[in-house]
Amino acid sequence: xxxxxxxxxxxxxxxxxxxxxxxxxxxxxxxxxxxxxxxxxxxxxxxxxxxxxxxxxxxxxxxxxxxxxxxxxxxxxxxxxxxxxxxxxxxxxxxxxxxxxxxxxxxxxxxxxxxxxxxxxxxxxxxxxxxxxxxxxxxxxxxxxxxxxxxxxxxxxxxxxxxxxxxxxxxxxxxxxxxxxxxxxxxxxxxxxxxxxxxxxxxxxxxxxxxxxxxxxxxxxxxxxxxxxxxxxxxxxxxxxxxxxxxxxxxxxxxxxxxxxxxxxxxxxxxxxxxxxxxxxxxxxxxxxxxxxxxxxxxxxxxxxxxxxxxxxxxxxxxxxxxxxxxxxxxxxxxxxxxxxxxxxx
Amino acid sequence: xxxxxxxxxxxxxxxxxxxxxxxxxxxxxxxxxxxxxxxxxxxxxxxxxxxxxxxxxxxxxxxxxxxxxxxxxxxxxxxxxxxxxxxxxxxxxxxxxxxxxxxxxxxxxxxxxxxxxxxxxxxxxxxxxxxxxxxxxxxxxxxxxxxxxxxxxxxxxxxxxxxxxxxxxxxxxxxxxxxxxxxxxxxxxxxxxxxxxxxxxxxxxxxxxxxxxxxxxxxxxxxxxxxxxxxxxxxxxxxxxxxxxxxxxxxxxxxxxxxxxxxxxxxxxxxxxxxxxxxxxxxxxxxxxxxxxxxxxxxxxxxxxxxxxxxxxxxxxxxxxxxxxxxxxxxxxxxxxxxxxxxxxx
Numbered sequence: 001x002x003x004x005x006x007x008x009x010x011x012x013x014x015x016x017x018x019x020x021x022x023x024x025x026x027x028x029x030x031x032x033x034x035x036x037x038x039x040x041x042x043x044x045x046x047x048x049x050x051x052x053x054x055x056x057x058x059x060x061x062x063x064x065x066x067x068x069x070x071x072x073x074x075x076x077x078x079x080x081x082x083x084x085x086x087x088x089x090x091x092x093x094x095x096x097x098x099x100x101x102x103x104x105x106x107x108x109x110x111x112x113x114x115x116x117x118x119x120x121x122x123x124x125x126x127x128x129x130x131x132x133x134x135x136x137x138x139x140x141x142x143x144x145x146x147x148x149x150x151x152x153x154x155x156x157x158x159x160x161x162x163x164x165x166x167x168x169x170x171x172x173x174x175x176x177x178x179x180x181x182x183x184x185x186x187x188x189x190x191x192x193x194x195x196x197x198x199x200x201x202x203x204x205x206x207x208x209x210x211x212x213x214x215x216x217x218x219x220x221x222x223x224x225x226x227x228x229x230x231x232x233x234x235x236x237x238x239x240x241x242x243x244x245x246x247x248x249x250x251x252x253x254x255x256x257x258x259x260x261x262x263x264x265x266x267x268x269x270x271x272x273x274x275x276x277x278x279x280x281x282x283x284x285x286x287x288x289x290x291x292x293x294x295x296x297x298x299x300x301x302x303x304x305x306x307x308x309x310x311x312x313x314x315x316x317x318x319x320x321x322x323x324x325x326x327x328x329x330x331x332x333x334x335x336x337x338x339x340x341x342x343x344x345x346x
Numbered sequence: 347x348x349x350x351x352x353x354x355x356x357x358x359x360x361x362x363x364x365x366x367x368x369x370x371x372x373x374x375x376x377x378x379x380x381x382x383x384x385x386x387x388x389x390x391x392x393x394x395x396x397x398x399x400x401x402x403x404x405x406x407x408x409x410x411x412x413x414x415x416x417x418x419x420x421x422x423x424x425x426x427x428x429x430x431x432x433x434x435x436x437x438x439x440x441x442x443x444x445x446x447x448x449x450x451x452x453x454x455x456x457x458x459x460x461x462x463x464x465x466x467x468x469x470x471x472x473x474x475x476x477x478x479x480x481x482x483x484x485x486x487x488x489x490x491x492x493x494x495x496x497x498x499x500x501x502x503x504x505x506x507x508x509x510x511x512x513x514x515x516x517x518x519x520x521x522x523x524x525x526x527x528x529x530x531x532x533x534x535x536x537x538x539x540x541x542x543x544x545x546x547x548x549x550x551x552x553x554x555x556x557x558x559x560x561x562x563x564x565x566x567x568x569x570x571x572x573x574x575x576x577x578x579x580x581x582x583x584x585x586x587x588x589x590x591x592x593x594x595x596x597x598x599x600x601x602x603x604x605x606x607x608x609x610x611x612x613x614x615x616x617x618x619x620x621x622x623x624x625x626x627x628x629x630x631x632x633x634x635x636x637x638x639x640x641x642x643x644x645x646x647x648x649x650x651x652x653x654x655x656x657x658x659x660x661x662x663x664x665x666x667x668x669x670x671x672x673x674x675x676x677x678x679x680x681x682x683x684x685x686x687x688x689x690x691x692x
Contacts, residue, residue: 071623235618254621268614272581275600275630277417282628284621 002037002050002090010035012080012110013323019064022262022331027064028081028324035112039091046116047097049087051107052346054320055135056327056339057083057169058233061261071286081109081327086124086134088346094118102127104134109323111343122294126302136338137312138301140287141169144255146297147290149174152253152283153229157182160223162242165233165258166207167194167313168330169338174231175204176310183229186222188238190333197336201311215241226250226278234259236267243271243280252282262331313337348383348396348436350445356381358426358456359669365410368608368677373410374427374670381458385437392462393443395433397453398692400666401481402673402685403429403515404579407607417632427455427673432470432480434692440464448473450480455669457689468640472648482684483658484647486633487515490601492643493636495523498599498629499575503528506569508588511579511604512553513540513659514676515684520577521550522656529575532568534584536679543682547657561587572596572624580605582613589617592624600630608677659683 010033019027039048060083063075075081085107089097097103097118105121107113115121124134136142149155161178163171166187178185186206187198198207206222219227219241226247232239235257260266275282304310315335317326323341330339356379365373385394406429409421421427431453435443443449443464451467453459461467470480482488495501507524509517512533524531533544534556544553552568565587572593578585581603606612621628650656661681663672669687676685
């Protein structure tokens with residue numbers, strides 16, 4: 001147990017420089033500093049936390065380059081990576097948090113962090129599920145799937161739903177939400193192991209390995225009547241193949257475009273005229289805008305998890321030292337399910 | 347005056363073959379046949395009309411190629427071009443129409459046509475405006491502007507609106523609708539004459555010649571705070587430039603993509619990731635789906651026209667013989683305002 005006020009060592013994963021192309025493990029470095037386990041007296045509203053679980057998410061690629069005027073700030077070279085995580089509060093200057101609270105939200109890739117503005121840090125109330133779930137299904141990824149599917153896709157029973165990067169943290173949930181609603185659900189993924197997971201673990205009706213298929217033909221085969229809802233996680237060629245296979249008045253929720261994040265110049269998408277011929281609505285979204293729905297989301301998802309109606313697969317990396325490889329791995333599709341890094345198990 | 351039952355000559359504009367690349371006048375040919383000015387006894391539900399005004403519209407390019415599974419049928423090589431027009435009924439087998447009714451709707455590019463299924467033919471009730479207006483502002487183009495702007499763009503007073511191909515039949519109206527609502531409105535067009543028209547005739551706040559500008563920089567100059575609403579008529583590079591200049595929660599109504607219609611392979615659009623960062627909604631539409639709103643539209647627009655609050659500019663070509671050049675011209679931007687062909691002035 002940490003002693004308040006004690007000075008301890010603090011391992012950190014530091015971003016060395018802004019990254020171009022695919023990120024590499026060597027873009028990050030492990031450093032060991034020290035931290036005093038007490039907030040200074042003038043730390044009004046800050047909290048000091050011990051990090052337990054860290055989340056590896058595709059959007060983090062954007063923060064590894066110099067961006068201006070984007071929806072999230074760039075990381076600072078020389079400082080720790082920042083991301084979602086689960087942590088325990090050791091000291092608090094914020095009225096909403098007290099010592100020993102469990103929380104999830106934006107934290108640093110280090111053993112201990114001072115979170116200066118914990119406005120988007122959520123207190124964990126339900127601890128009868130694995131705590132790591134708050135890095136994904138009960139955190140940002142879960143809210144992303146929930147908001148993107150229910151708020152943007154206007155889903156109806158019996159509709160035809162396609163999800164790319166479907167075995168990832170968000171995709172696996174969207175597919176299960178769609179199945180619960182009585183939709184026909186197909187997912188794509190990049191290995192046969194993931195395809196198997198989609199069909200046999202998450203209950204997708206069909207799934208295919210996008211690396212082994214002509215995308216347009218595969219979609220035509222799985223959706224002879226067209227796609228009502230496309231949950232977009234990848235962009236590029238897949239989007240082009242989807243556009244020609246959309247159904248009249250289809251909807252595309254644009255959640256991410258991971259296939260484009262490591263390119264210098266994004267690929268061109270050629271089939272946008274289909275938006276007109278099929279009267280398709282395509283809408284981008286960011287989970288930040290929907291966090292006010294978090295309590296409602298929990299009310300919905302917790303019973304489903306407890307009753308086993310929703311399954312969740314994590315890919316766990318042990319130790320902060322393994323974090324760079326885990327993060328780099330998601331851009332090569334190495335993770336099977338939600339990529340989590342364990343920093344400490346309390 | 348035509349005599350019922352008389353046999354008369356009937357000039358027709360025939361599509362010779364399916365077209366690739368830019369259409370040429372020589373893709374069409376004038377032929378003169380004959381027609382008897384009376385419907386055969388078994389022509390239940392058909393009407394026989396004398397064509398007065400014909401409309402040249404960008405969507406017609408699509409019908410000049412072999413298409414399957416599209417929202418409109420391809421033209422038939424060897425048969426007359428089909429398009430919107432204003433006509434007078436000479437004989438009717440349909441309960442909704444009688445001799446001497448004035449109508450607008452899909453008709454043939456010929457002096458006299460038999461319209462077999464006049465379900466989408468509208469009877470003209472208001473004749474105290476130029477009849478040619480029913481090929482545009484009071485017809486398909488007007489309904490397109492109305493539905494696209496009010497139904498898809500969710501416009502609000504004070505918002506920043508950009509319209510491409512803004513001096514065309516649809517664009518000039520969308521801009522004026524937006525001005526009536528109190529929006530800031532900028533349009534692009536392809537000649538300085540059209541730019542002048544936008545600013546000095548249609549009351550746009552600003553306009554620019556897209557051929558003389560770096561598109562992204564021009565949009566940044568005219569929209570330092572970004573674009574709330576983009577009414578998309580052109581696609582391609584303009585869409586890419588717009589995407590990076592969209593404002594948070596902007597809306598894009600996708601009406602057409604005329605810059606792409608004559609290309610073998612559409613250009614790639616690279617900046618779709620902006621849909622996510624700006625939470626943009628992009629939606630395609632086709633006017634067919636909104637014709638039930640036509641009476642409501644007329645109630646709105648006719649008083650505006652009579653009071654001079656809405657201006658309308660037509661580019662009139664005289665005689666059916668001039669129709670091929672007029673149609674070809676719209677894809678080169680030769681028309682200034684709505685392109686109409688006069689077949690007969692009654």
